[in-house]
Amino acid sequence: MKTVKTLMAATAIATLGTSAALAEKWDMPMAYAATNFHSEVGAEFAKCVTDGTDGALEIVTHPSGSLFSGNEIKRAVQTGQANIGERLISAHQNENPLYGVDSIPFLVSSFDEHEKLWSIAGPKVAAALDADNLHYLYSVPWPPQGLYMNKEINSVEDLKGVKFRSYSTATARMAELTGMLPVQVEAAELSQALATGVAESFISSGATGYDRKVWEHLSHFYEVDAWLPRNIVFVNNDAWNGLDDATKAVMNDCAAAAKADGLQRSKDYTQFTLDGLKEGGMTVQRAGDTLVEELQAIGETMTNEWLESAGEDGKAIVDEYKSM
Numbered sequence: 001m002k003t004v005k006t007l008m009a010a011t012a013i014a015t016l017g018t019s020a021a022l023a024e025k026w027d028m029p030m031a032y033a034a035t036n037f038h039s040e041v042g043a044e045f046a047k048c049v050t051d052g053t054d055g056a057l058e059i060v061t062h063p064s065g066s067l068f069s070g071n072e073i074k075r076a077v078q079t080g081q082a083n084i085g086e087r088l089i090s091a092h093q094n095e096n097p098l099y100g101v102d103s104i105p106f107l108v109s110s111f112d113e114h115e116k117l118w119s120i121a122g123p124k125v126a127a128a129l130d131a132d133n134l135h136y137l138y139s140v141p142w143p144p145q146g147l148y149m150n151k152e153i154n155s156v157e158d159l160k161g162v163k164f165r166s167y168s169t170a171t172a173r174m175a176e177l178t179g180m181l182p183v184q185v186e187a188a189e190l191s192q193a194l195a196t197g198v199a200e201s202f203i204s205s206g207a208t209g210y211d212r213k214v215w216e217h218l219s220h221f222y223e224v225d226a227w228l229p230r231n232i233v234f235v236n237n238d239a240w241n242g243l244d245d246a247t248k249a250v251m252n253d254c255a256a257a258a259k260a261d262g263l264q265r266s267k268d269y270t271q272f273t274l275d276g277l278k279e280g281g282m283t284v285q286r287a288g289d290t291l292v293e294e295l296q297a298i299g300e301t302m303t304n305e306w307l308e309s310a311g312e313d314g315k316a317i318v319d320e321y322k323s324m
């Protein structure tokens with residue numbers, strides 16, 4: 001009897017030892033609040049992979065920039081400090097103009113148009129990421145972008161000298177061209193920037209204003225539908241190549257579900273959050289004709305600048321999109 005017990009214990013330890021050696025834990029840094037739909041979709045994706053591999057690959061999400069801040073995530077995953085992460089890709093347009101393809105002003109202004117553009121641009125962005133040692137897994141758009149202000153605005157003249165929170169190359173450039181004063185701030189620090197007066201306006205979705213309860217500081221949201229930027233989930237290439245085929249298949253299936261679910265949630269969250277801003281006491285309305293026309297003229301300048309920097313590849317994307 002004693003021998004059998006000893007044998008059983010030895011087997012149990014050996015089994016434990018094997019699964020512990022095989023099990024891997026991947027940290028997944030994310031920049032936005034845990035309650036934001038991107039973060040929720042990421043958490044479901046992580047659970048899907050963990051369950052689908054019976055715990056052999058456990059993915060643990062770290063929202064709110066708690067592991068790496070938004071502007072550190074891409075580099076952290078490229079260099080293998082984290083194996084997987086999510087990042088707003090247009091924040092990296094300065095590294096490669098293709099990363100700003102989703103932020104060309106007024107090229108697309110609805111989810112359907114945006115998805116059409118992404119069907120052309122997505123593979124090219126994935127190739128650019130691959131050159132940065134990143135494997136593209138899935139991505140989800142933010143709702144259309146509008147202007148948050150602490151006063152009524154009717155024209156670009158009203159924007160002059162306003163301190164403006166930017167989140168990307170395009171948002172900073174738009175601020176410059178409208179005479180505002182851009183300061184780059186991650187969404188996780190947005191409430192603080194507004195509370196301390198570091199920023200007094202910004203461009204973003206209803207989602208981010210709602211998540212950050214910006215009615216505590218600002219009074220107006222102007223729907224402009226300037227563009228729909230995208231968050232991309234990517235994996236370090238070496239980590240990806242180290243996975244066996246079965247694990248890659250689980251990751252791909254979970255990524256496909258996350259992409260579809262994320263898009264639907266982004267759409268659903270659009271009206272919900274605009275209503276939420278109103279309930280918070282903000283005036284939510286479409287921007288007036290003068291402001292829209294002036295912003296469109298600035299958008300044309302930015303489009304030309306983007307086309308110039310993105311060369312043949314960029315022009316091919318825009319031409320193909322327009323011919324669809």
Ligand code: PCA
Nearest residue numbers: 142167187204205208229
């Ligand atoms: N929210 C993100 C990016 C775009 C958006 O709608 C932000 O403001 O940081």
